[in-house]
Amino acid sequence: MTQRINYIQQSPELFKKFLEFSTLLKSGAIEEPIRDLVSIRASQINGCGFCLDMHVKEAHIHGERALRLHHLATWRESTLFEPRERAALAWTEALTKLPEHGVADDIYERxxxxxxxxxxSDLTFEVMAINAWNRANVAFKTVPGSADKAFGLDKANLA
Structure with missing residues (x-):
């Protein structure tokens, strides 16, 4: 795959501000394992190879079990996810694939x-951020693994 343009070089100030926003989310109310699951699941849905690669490596570095990562695409059938994680994944899917008539009340209540x-609120910002990153990286065909050293993902030893 060949990258179309390097949006980081083309819009450095916008990239910097959006990266600051994404970094700020790490100090929010959502715990790291759920942030990892949300980022991976949204990236799966959006078909973003760059973000999927990045967040699987991050989750691995953070200590996530490989089997849970393999089960993530079928989390509803898996017994490996807790109710809080399931709720976060349902919310992620609802906001990533916005239904024509909005998010259903039963999902919200759950x-x-x-x-x-x-x-x-913080979870919603997490989902918003990963969806935005997915859209930029899908649009410009950012090559998976191309930023591993810059983000310290080579430490995952998954290549």
Missing amino acids: VRTQFSEKEL
């Missing part, structure tokens, strides 16, 4: 049983 209002 998520609200697992997350406080602050957590749900």
Whole structure:
């Protein structure tokens, strides 16, 4: 695959601000394992090879079990995810594939049983951010693994 343009070089100030936004999310109310799962699941749905590669490596570095990563695409059938993780994944899917008539009340209510209002707000920003990154990297065909050294992902030893 050949990258179309390097959006980081073309829009460095926008990239810098968006990276700051994404970095700020790490200090939010959502714990790292759920952030990893959300990023991977949205990237799977959006077909973003660059982000999927990046976030699988990050999750591995963060200690996520390989089997859970393999089960993520079929999380509804898997017994490896806790109710809070399932709620986050349902919310991720609903916001990534926005239904024509909005997010259903039953999904919202299910998520609200697992997350406080602050957590749900932060989770929503997490989903917004990964979807934006997915769109940029899909649009410009960013090559998976091309930023591993810059982001320290070579430490995952998954190549």
